[in-house]
Amino acid sequence: MTLKVFNTLGRKKEAFEPLEPGKVRMYVCGPTVYDSCHIGHARSVVVFDVIARYLRVKGYDVTYVRNFTDVDDKIIDKANQLAIEPQDVAERYIKEFYEDMDALNVERADIEPKATAHIHQIIRFIEHLMDEGFAYQTNSDVYYSVEKFNEYGKLSGRRLEEMEAGARVEVDIKKQNPFDFVLWKSSKPGEPAWKSPWGMGRPGWHIECSAMSCEYLGEMFDIHGGGKDLTFPHHENEIAQSEAIFKKPFVKYWIHNGFVNINQEKMSKSLGNFLMIKDAIKAYHPEAVRLFLLSKHYRSPIDFTEKAMDEASAGLDKIYSLFERTVEKVGLATVGDTEPGDCWEKFCEAMDDDFNSARGVGILFDTVRKVNRTLDQNNGELSSELQTAILTIQTDILRIGQTLGILLESPKTYFDKKRSKVLQQKSIDPSVIENLIQERNAARREKNWEKADEIRLRLQDLNISVEDRPEGTIWKITN
RNA sequence: GGCGGCAUAGCCAAGUGGUAAGGCAGCGGUCUGCAAAACCGCUAUUCACCAGUUCGAAUCUGGUUGCCGCCUCCA
Incomplete structure (x- = not known):
């Protein structure tokens, strides 16, 4: 049996043949840790968790890397809001990420690098881009020059000329082309900053993935994944960065998962309808959440109801x-x-x-x-x-x-947990249930069906269904 | 404006050239004191619409309509 994979690059299914037989190197974009994870993060993480598990089942030796973006404007904003240090924000939400993902039975990736732990590699990468003429410095910022990379747009199927026509991007006068993106960003006082050839600053978003994927997986690797929205600009920019330097295909298979909607609406700040993982798993068994997420093809949008x-x-x-x-x-x-x-x-x-x-x-x-x-x-x-x-x-x-x-x-364990959860929510003592069941069984023995049925109805009101089996009566929680 | 995706029963959802998986709900039955659970049967001659290619199309091509996403450091 051959595995076929839909490759965003080329937009068709292809036979899966890793660069090195028997080995799969895969990188998936993890979260920017500035807030709790929502159900959309869960889908992406669960989908790639299953992909990694399945590849292992197929006998591949998988090296799975999933990063944390732990330096970013949004993290800084959050830190200011909470009056704490940005790194404390990142730490807090990394901890939450693990809590959520552990609850969802997500296996740890083999390597889970943080951007802030790879500043040296990032700076070297940018220097390299400068040397090769793909980057330029303006004041203390460094930008990638998209026009220097001929194949820019090949992943998302865009062309620079066409994009400019309708682009709503606010033109930044420091950029040579509106689609140029920042590689190194100068810091304002009080912001996280590292020493660099261009002054104190921090890395842009896209460069960390190029630098860290190279560090752990090499210049070329097999699978790169993430949510559909990352196709452009994030992954497009990663290709531009990595291929500019290494002069060869960066990634063989690009895999992107579809979005989760909530009651047919996109999760958005304005609608305030973000469903956090921690809330979802309070209401439903984590395995039910996984089963739900996996019951539709990973590339299609899925509606959470x-x-x-x-x-x-x-x-x-x-x-x-x-x-x-x-x-x-x-x-x-x-x-x-x-x-x-x-x-x-x-x-x-x-x-x-x-x-x-x-x-x-x-x-x-x-x-x-x-x-x-x-x-x-x-x-x-x-x-x-x-x-x-x-x-x-x-x-x-x-x-x-x-x-x-x-x-x-x-x-x-599954049914016991389910029971005690509902009983706890409704503050019902299980012995009350047991007594009612005993009472009903006594009535049944006396063929007092009226009383037996009456007790069953009382239990039904508590979301409890009874099943009279040959080996005895059992009771379950109904959803 | 540019790029891309989707449209399958009441609902959810597989199915990319060979005659419509599965789940939920519904109806009928088996079982049961009655139920529940489980099982069996039924429930789309038809896959948004129109035209075309083909012996044959939900599946390919062209067009129409409707919905959605990206182009905003949103997974």
């Missing part, structure tokens, strides 16, 4: 419920005990097609239904063949879960 999240939660319940059943029948295997089966192979086919996790999720539910059917049809003892078959499928589902970063809890 309460309904969509309820459906994702219900879907997750459905899978964990299946595990409850299979664990009882065949026990819980761990990935590695069993050879991958058909289900896993179909999932891989989907993922091989430009990481089509949406199709993969479809296959997951398809499989869940098949196992439930098998269990329904074989109510009594399972033959050893069936047990083995179910174990294989169960393990496939777990394998898929590991790739998508879901299904990492035991069904018991």
